Amino acid sequence: MTSIVQPTASPSNWEDPHLSAQPNPDQLDNIKAQLDLILLALEAIANLSSEAMLQAASELNLESMISDRVSLWRLRQSSPLRKGQGGRKKLDVDEARALTLIICHLAKQQNELIRRAVALLEQLTEQNREPHQAALLGNYLDTFHNTYQERMEHGETASTEDLTHLALKLLIDLLFYGSPQGVRRLWLTLLDRSLPTPPN
Amino acid sequence: MAHLTRSLSAHPPELTRSTFEPMSSPTSVIRRYTPPTCTLEIAAKDSPLSRWMGQSVLKHLRFKLSFDDPRVSEDQWITIRGDRNQLQVLTDAVSHYVQNFLSQSSRFSTQSSIAVAEPVTDFLTQSEQNPAGIHLKPKGLISHELHLGSLANESSGSVLSLSAVQLADLATALDECSADVTTLPNLEKPRWQTMTPAWGTIAAALIVAVGVTASIARVFEPSAPTQTATSQGASSNDQRLPVQPLPTTTPAPNTIATLPTAPPPLTTVSPTTTAPAPNSPTTTPPQLDQAPRLRVSQEPPVNAPAPQIQIPVQDVPVAAIPDQTRTPIPSSKATASANPNADPAPPASSSGETARSVSPAAASLQANQPRPVPAGTSIPQVAEVRAFFLKNWKPPQGMTEEIEYRLTLKPDGTIDRIEPLGEAAGRLLDASFPVTGQEFVSPIKGSSSPVIRLRLTPKGVVQTFLEAQ
Numbered sequence: 001m002t003s004i005v006q007p008t009a010s011p012s013n014w015e016d017p018h019l020s021a022q023p024n025p026d027q028l029d030n031i032k033a034q035l036d037l038i039l040l041a042l043e044a045i046a047n048l049s050s051e052a053m054l055q056a057a058s059e060l061n062l063e064s065m066i067s068d069r070v071s072l073w074r075l076r077q078s079s080p081l082r083k084g085q086g087g088r089k090k091l092d093v094d095e096a097r098a099l100t101l102i103i104c105h106l107a108k109q110q111n112e113l114i115r116r117a118v119a120l121l122e123q124l125t126e127q128n129r130e131p132h133q134a135a136l137l138g139n140y141l142d143t144f145h146n147t148y149q150e151r152m153e154h155g156e157t158a159s160t161e162d163l164t165h166l167a168l169k170l171l172i173d174l175l176f177y178g179s180p181q182g183v184r185r186l187w188l189t190l191l192d193r194s195l196p197t198p199p200n
Numbered sequence: 201m202a203h204l205t206r207s208l209s210a211h212p213p214e215l216t217r218s219t220f221e222p223m224s225s226p227t228s229v230i231r232r233y234t235p236p237t238c239t240l241e242i243a244a245k246d247s248p249l250s251r252w253m254g255q256s257v258l259k260h261l262r263f264k265l266s267f268d269d270p271r272v273s274e275d276q277w278i279t280i281r282g283d284r285n286q287l288q289v290l291t292d293a294v295s296h297y298v299q300n301f302l303s304q305s306s307r308f309s310t311q312s313s314i315a316v317a318e319p320v321t322d323f324l325t326q327s328e329q330n331p332a333g334i335h336l337k338p339k340g341l342i343s344h345e346l347h348l349g350s351l352a353n354e355s356s357g358s359v360l361s362l363s364a365v366q367l368a369d370l371a372t373a374l375d376e377c378s379a380d381v382t383t384l385p386n387l388e389k390p391r392w393q394t395m396t397p398a399w400g401t402i403a404a405a406l407i408v409a410v411g412v413t414a415s416i417a418r419v420f421e422p423s424a425p426t427q428t429a430t431s432q433g434a435s436s437n438d439q440r441l442p443v444q445p446l447p448t449t450t451p452a453p454n455t456i457a458t459l460p461t462a463p464p465p466l467t468t469v470s471p472t473t474t475a476p477a478p479n480s481p482t483t484t485p486p487q488l489d490q491a492p493r494l495r496v497s498q499e500p501p502v503n504a505p506a507p508q509i510q511i512p513v514q515d516v517p518v519a520a521i522p523d524q525t526r527t528p529i530p531s532s533k534a535t536a537s538a539n540p541n542a543d544p545a546p547p548a549s550s551s552g553e554t555a556r557s558v559s560p561a562a563a564s565l566q567a568n569q570p571r572p573v574p575a576g577t578s579i580p581q582v583a584e585v586r587a588f589f590l591k592n593w594k595p596p597q598g599m600t601e602e603i604e605y606r607l608t609l610k611p612d613g614t615i616d617r618i619e620p621l622g623e624a625a626g627r628l629l630d631a632s633f634p635v636t637g638q639e640f641v642s643p644i645k646g647s648s649s650p651v652i653r654l655r656l657t658p659k660g661v662v663q664t665f666l667e668a669q
Binding site: 045046047112113115116118119120121122123124125126133134135136138139140172173175176179180181185186188189192 | 271295298299301302303342363364365368371372375376379596597598626627628629630631635636
C-alpha cells in the first residue's frame with residue numbers, strides 16, 4: 001500500500017540523550033522480543049504483510065539495514081520467544097532503531113484503523129461484552145492467536161486468555177505509538193523494558 | 201479544514217493550528233490543537249525576547265483544554281483552564297503516565313510464562329509527586345483517571361475518566377503544543393484577566409464522568425458541513441434534544457446552532473435496528489427504505505439556504521410522500537427523543553432523506569451540498585462499490601440482521617469516510633471494508649464527493665444506492 005504519511009523520524013531525534021543510550025547485550029534480548037510482538041500485533045490488526053514493512057523501510061531510507069524479506073525475517077527471528085534455535089539471534093542497536101522507526105511509521109499509517117478498533121474495544125468492554133463480538137476485533141484476535149502459536153516457541157502452551165490480554169494491550173499501545181511522539185515513546189519503552197524486572 | 205477536527209473515521213486525527221491576532225494586542229498569539237476527542241487552546245503574548253532567541257517565544261500563556269468527545273453528549277463535555285505552569289505539569293504528568301502505561305504492558309508481555317498482571321501500583325507514587333496534585337491513575341485496563349488537582353473547577357470536579365482513545369488524544373495535543381511553543385517562565389504577575397471573557401462564551405460542563413461509562417451516541421462522527429447533509433448528524437441532534445413528542449418546533453435552538461454540522465434532522469429508524477424503543481408508538485415497516493428510495497428519483501432536486509433552521513421541517517406536511525413514509529418519521533423521532541442517551545442504535549436515515557428530497561418545503565431547508573440525487577441519476581461508482589463488497593465481504597458470524605453504512609467517497613475514488621448506521625453496523629465493521637488510500641472505485645467524474653448507501657444482509661446480499669453527489 002502506498003504511504004501517505006511522512007516519516008516521523010528525523011536525525012535530530014537521535015541526538016536526544018534518551019535515544020542515544022546504548023543498551024547492553026543482555027538488555028537487547030527483551031527488546032528483540034518486544035519489537036517482534038509489536039510487529040505481530042500490527043500484522044494482525046491491519047493484515048500487513050512483510051511487503052508493507054519493507055515499503056516502510058524504503059520510505060524511511062532504511063534499506064541498507066532491511067532490504068528484503070529475508071533480512072526482515074532474520075531481525076524478527078532474533079526474538080528469544082521464537083521457535084527455532086538455529087540461525088541468527090543477534091540484533092544490534094541500529095537494527096533495533098530501524099524496527100522502531102518502521103513500527104511507528106506503520107502505526108501512524110494505520111492510525112485510523114487502530115483507533116476504530118480501540119474505540120470498539122472500549123465500547124464492548126463498557127457493555128461487558130466479549131471483544132471478539134466485534135468483527136474487527138474478532139479477526140484481530142484470531143489472527144494474533146494463530147500467528148503467535150505458529151511462530152513462538154511456547155506458543156501452544158500459552159493460554160487463550162493470556163494471549164488475548166497480550167493482544168489487546170498491544171493494540172492499545174499501538175494507538176500511542178502512532179502518535180507524533182510515538183518513536184520516542186516506543187524507544188523509551190524498549191529501554192525501560194530492558195531494565196531487570198524488580199523481584200515480586 | 202474544519203471538518204477534519206472532529207472526524208473519527210477516515211481522517212487521521214489532524215492537529216490543526218491557527219494563529220491569528222485578536223484586535224486587542226498586536227503581539228497576541230492563539231493556537232489550537234484539535235485531535236478528535238479534545239481541544240487544546242492556548243493564548244499568549246509574543247515576548248519581545250523572541251528577537252534575541254531567534255524564534256517565537258511566548259509569555260503570559262493561558263490554556264483552555266476541552267474534553268469534547270463527540271461520542272458523548274455535549275453536556276458531559278468538560279473544560280479546564282490554567283496557566284503555563286499548570287500546562288507544564290499536566291503535560292509532564294500525562295507524558296510520564298503514558299510512558300509508564302506502555303512500559304507496564306511490555307513488562308508482562310515478554311515473560312515466557314505470560315502472567316496476566318494487573319497494573320502495578322508502583323507507578324502511582326511517582327505521579328503523585330507534583331505540588332499541583334495533577335496526576336493520572338489507571339482504572340482497570342481500559343480506563344484512566346485524570347486527577348485534576350489545582351486544575352479542578354466547580355464544573356469539572358476533581359477527577360476525570362478518560363478512555364484509551366481520549367488519553368491518546370490528550371497526550372497528542374499536549375505533545376504537539378509543547379513541541380510547538382516555547383514559553384518563558386512567568387517573569388511578572390500575569391495580567392490576563394481580560395482574556396477570560398473570551399472563554400466564557402463556552403458553556404460550562406455540568407457533569408464529571410466523561411469516559412467509558414458515558415453512553416456513546418454513535419461510534420463514528422457525523423459528517424462535516426461541506427460533506428453530506430445527512431441525517432447522521434441529525435441523529436446526534438435528536439439524541440441531545442429534550443424528550444418531546446413530534447412534531448416539534450425549535451426544541452433546542454442553541455444546541456442546534458452550536459453543532460458543527462447542520463443537516464436536516466429528519467432522522468429515521470433504521471429498518472434493521474433492534475434497539476429497545478419501548479415508547480415507540482409504531483413500528484417501522486422494514487421494507488420502508490426500499491420503496492421510498494426509488495421514489496426519490498422522481499423529484500427534482502432543490503437546494504436550500506439557512507441550514508440552521510432545521511427543526512421546523514418536522515412540521516411541514518410531507519404531502520408529496522406516500523403515506524408509507526409519513527408514519528415512520530414521527531415514530532422515529534419519538535424513538536430517538538425517548539432515548540436521548542440510549543446506547544448505540546443511531547437512527548439510520550432511510551426515509552429521512554427521502555422526505556428531505558421529496559417534499560419541496562422540507563427540501564428547501566436543506567444544506568447546499570451535496571445535491572440530492574435528481575431523477576434517474578446514478579454514477580458508475582455505485583455499481584463499483586457493490587462489486588467491491590460482493591467480492592471482498594461476506595456475512596460475518598453472528599450477523600442476524602441487515603446493516604447499513606453511509607460511504608462518502610473522495611474525488612479520486614478512494615474512501616473518505618464510512619458511517620455505520622446502527623449499532624450492529626458499527627459492531628460488524630471489519631477489515632474487509634476499505635480504508636483511506638486504498639484503491640476502491642474509479643475516480644469520480646467532475647471531482648465531487650458522492651455519498652453511497654450500502655446495505656448488507658445476512659444472506660450476503662449487497663445493495664448500493666446513491667444518496668448524494
